[in-house]
Amino acid sequence: LAVADRVAVLLDGRLEQVGPPMAVYDRPRTLAVARFFGEPEIGVVRTRLGGRQVDVGIRPHELRAAGPDAEGTRFQGTVVGVEVLGRRAVATVAVEGGTLRWDGAPVRTRVGERLDLVVDPGRVHLFDADSGVAVGHPE
Secondary structure, eight states: OOSOSOEEEEETTEEEEEEOHHHHHHSOSBHHHHHHSOSSOOEEEEEEETTEEEEEEEOGGGOEEOOTTOOSEEEEEEEEEEEEETTEEEEEEEETTEEEEEEEEOTTOOTTOEEEEEEOGGGOEEEETTTOBBTTOOO
């Protein structure tokens, strides 16, 4: 992505999306594209929104620890995995409806620990649970 001015995402023989790298990363047209771009991989939580099942995609760097006054969408979960990467860690957190990855967890985070996390609702990606197509995304 660092050297390309346009990328084409071909998955299972199907052209999923074409565009500038950061546009594809920031506005993936499908959940498959969102999962393809980004390390660690996007976390996904299934929920009901407006009467339909949706998959909420949250990039690991968008999560933060939820203090008592933190604003945003909250998730409570249990750490099921920790990958220490020098001075930071990536925690895999089981929450209701799915699994999130938190890039920025303290290195002292331990499996079994309960965490309260928060994300700015404007930084999540919504996908139809059946088709995987972004909800409200211009085609």
